[in-house]
Amino acid sequence: MDVRAAVAFEAGKPLEITTVQLDGPKEGEVMVEVKATGICHTDEFTLSGADPEGIFPSILGHEGAGVVVEVGPGVTSLKTGDHVIPLYTPECRQCPSCLSQKTNLCTAIRSTQGQGLMPDGTSRFSLNGERLHHYMGTSTFANFTVLPEIALAKVREDAPFDKICYIGCGVTTGIGAVVNTAKVEPGATAIVFGLGGIGLNVIQGLRLVGADMIVGVDLNNAKKEWGERFGMTHFVNPKEIGEELVPYLVDLTKRGADQIGGADYTFDCTGNVTVMRQALEACHRGWGQSIVIGVAPAGAEISTRPFQLVTGRVWKGTAFGGARGRTDVPRIVDWYMDGKIEIDPMITHTLALDEINKGFDLMHAGQSIRSVVVY
Numbered sequence: 313m314d315v316r317a318a319v320a321f322e323a324g325k326p327l328e329i330t331t332v333q334l335d336g337p338k339e340g341e342v343m344v345e346v347k348a349t350g351i352c353h354t355d356e357f358t359l360s361g362a363d364p365e366g367i368f369p370s371i372l373g374h375e376g377a378g379v380v381v382e383v384g385p386g387v388t389s390l391k392t393g394d395h396v397i398p399l400y401t402p403e404c405r406q407c408p409s410c411l412s413q414k415t416n417l418c419t420a421i422r423s424t425q426g427q428g429l430m431p432d433g434t435s436r437f438s439l440n441g442e443r444l445h446h447y448m449g450t451s452t453f454a455n456f457t458v459l460p461e462i463a464l465a466k467v468r469e470d471a472p473f474d475k476i477c478y479i480g481c482g483v484t485t486g487i488g489a490v491v492n493t494a495k496v497e498p499g500a501t502a503i504v505f506g507l508g509g510i511g512l513n514v515i516q517g518l519r520l521v522g523a524d525m526i527v528g529v530d531l532n533n534a535k536k537e538w539g540e541r542f543g544m545t546h547f548v549n550p551k552e553i554g555e556e557l558v559p560y561l562v563d564l565t566k567r568g569a570d571q572i573g574g575a576d577y578t579f580d581c582t583g584n585v586t587v588m589r590q591a592l593e594a595c596h597r598g599w600g601q602s603i604v605i606g607v608a609p610a611g612a613e614i615s616t617r618p619f620q621l622v623t624g625r626v627w628k629g630t631a632f633g634g635a636r637g638r639t640d641v642p643r644i645v646d647w648y649m650d651g652k653i654e655i656d657p658m659i660t661h662t663l664a665l666d667e668i669n670k671g672f673d674l675m676h677a678g679q680s681i682r683s684v685v686v687y
């Protein structure tokens with residue numbers, strides 16, 4: 313069938329909005345009418361050409377929400393009319409990783425997904441007979457897409473697509489890093505580096521679990537108001553403190569009789585390896601955990617003195633907030649619908665598909681927290 317899509321033909325070029333062909337779902341697959349999709353930094357990372365694993369031509373987009381319109385043979389957990397959020401990290405519940413209950417990094421379709429293909433090694437998208445690649449297994453920059461059943465979270469039907477699409481990446485990544493990866497406890501102190509779309513979701517995750525002190529660090533003073541909107545208690549602009557950042561933060565987080573500073577938890581949401589080191593070293597000795605969320609440039613490496621780890625600091629990373637998508641994403645939708653977390657204020661721009669390149673421009677200019685395309 314013909315569908316409308318924003319196609320990434322080449323790295324570094326704007327997306328082209330055009331009509332492409334989509335084949336129906338095969339065994340274990342589901343066709344979804346995408347109702348809304350966010351534009352995430354990872355789409356930009358790939359489109360820019362910085363992603364060494366980027367494949368072209370492809371249909372980007374991984375932060376969607378929509379409705380099941382057709383199911384292929386063998387699909388048991390979904391039916392036509394179900395509301396769903398696509399999962400770039402699937403949950404098969406059968407592979408060693410899923411069964412381990414120690415990670416959300418399901419391996420069921422990993423190799424083909426990385427090649428921009430469906431699990432049978434082919435693509436459902438084409439243009440005039442030429443293959444177009446899938447992206448992150450989701451390709452939500454098309455008004456219809458096909459995904460494996462295991463890559464769809466079924467969600468409640470009263471939740472608005474143009475808001476819950478953000479749960480498909482940014483919201484879950486930020487809140488999940490707090491709840492699943494760090495397992496932050498009430499009363500904790502935390503520092504969040506980088507107050508973009510992910511950082512703000514880390515902040516509201518920290519508020520959700522009852523952290524006492526939530527410090528936000530950003531070079532842009534305009535982010536102070538944004539952070540406070542979601543629960544940040546202290547703001548630090550490294551350019552304005554007149555001293556080194558790490559000792560400043562350690563001092564700021566001093567608590568208890570021994571007056572040893574450092575946060576119980578720190579979160580890097582910048583992808584900058586210098587900031588990752590600062591985040592680790594701003595942790596409390598003995599137990600502080602630093603969570604790496606940001607995606608670093610290709611080939612970048614992190615460093616610190618081993619002494620930092622020997623004295624009890626823990627360095628961890630997280631992908632998709634450690635969330636098991638089919639299990640955890642519906643719960644996060646409930647949290648939104650119950651008012652426990654906010655999404656609406658973070659969606660600063662709503663665009664039509666024809667305007668999708670404007671969403672990338674707004675991101676480059678730092679003018680948006682999240683732009684959402686509504687089909």
Ligand SMILES: [Zn+2]
Nearest residue numbers: 352354481482
């Ligand atoms: Zn994303």
Ligand SMILES: [Zn+2]
Nearest residue numbers: 404407410418
């Ligand atoms: Zn699995």
